[in-house]
């Protein structure tokens with residue numbers, strides 16, 4: 001993998017001569033469609049605010065309509081992502097090769113001068129965060145069948161990234177706003193592979209991760225251990241959200257109900273899990289299956305990473321092809337419990353935890369580790385005050 005700290009220092013504007021050079025470089029490397037900047041400008045009405053459909057950690061997203069009538073989601077990457085052309089294209093090539101029905105399709109990109117823009121297939125029904133969890137702002141209704149389909153689809157997409165793509169991809173940011181829905185409510189995971197377009201030590205990413213703490217596996221947030229099991233934890237939280245129809249954290253609820261995972265664990269222990277199922281379905285759901293999905297969510301969020309199932313196992317359990325061992329679910333990892341350790345934070349902003357101090361520890365079975373999540377520590381706990 002390229003040395004990002006070197007690459008990201010290469011921010012500059014390009015002369016006409018350099019642009020021609022870049023053009024040649026681009027056509028030599030790129031295996032996906034290349035959009036001229038002019039075309040994207042036209043498709044979005046000069047990036048008009050009325051076409052803005054969202055803004056995330058990577059930049060602003062516009063809806064674009066091309067001359068042939070097709071639509072695209074046009075993601076203008078923020079200044080932080082302006083790495084060198086060759087490196088950028090290497091990553092884009094990798095993302096472009098990944099195709100799966102439950103992953104958002106990358107249609108192409110634009111690399112001209114300082115512009116770094118990605119063009120994705122447009123998804124009509126927005127994200128799960130805005131629809132299912134939108135707090136009543138959306139009029140969309142999600143039946144049990146639709147929810148089952150969404151859970152299984154997301155699980156298949158993630159299993160594909162984890163187990164079939166070589167080298168394996170850890171998404172790092174599985175959450176409701178990264179699950180987009182097409183016109184038939186089929187789910188597609190977005191933003192996979194994008195974390196690699198940004199350097200690991202950038203505050204941008206820290207802020208972004210800190211903003212989604214409810215999905216963060218404790219070992220990732222506290223010790224920076226990023227393995228596939230961290231994604232599986234996030235998926236577990238998402239699963240609970242889909243079945244219960246509520247966000248993982250809701251501070252408007254009474255204290256005992258604010259944290260979904262904590263509540264799910266308590267309900268599991270008192271054998272009242274069914275109380276968590278979204279009442280907006282009016283009782284029209286398969287009670288046994290809904291409880292099974294909640295239990296799978298709890299299996300995925302167990303505190304000890306190695307106890308969490310793999311994503312392919314999760315797919316099988318959701319589809320009823322593998323039994324769910326629901327008698328042996330252990331306690332979930334709850335980030336809130338680490339606040340007790342707050343006083344033991346060292347100068348690097350990390351928790352001292354015996355010999356596990358430092359952000360670069362790696363797991364023996366999973367070989368991907370990063371340190372940036374450790375830097376979210378301050379933000380996480382400052383926010384939780």
Ligand SMILES: Nc1ncnc2c1ncn2[C@@H]1O[C@H](COP(=O)(O)OP(=O)(O)OP(=O)(O)O)[C@@H](O)[C@H]1O
Pocket residue numbers: 053054055056057058059060061073075104120121122123124126127130173177178180190191208
């Ligand atoms: N392919 C797409 N089709 C339709 N809408 C999209 C598409 N991609 C993104 N959007 C919209 O743009 C919004 C912002 O997307 P983006 O992935 O940049 O940020 P996010 O997921 O909200 O936050 P973060 O970057 O922190 O993950 C999404 O919530 C969605 O509403």
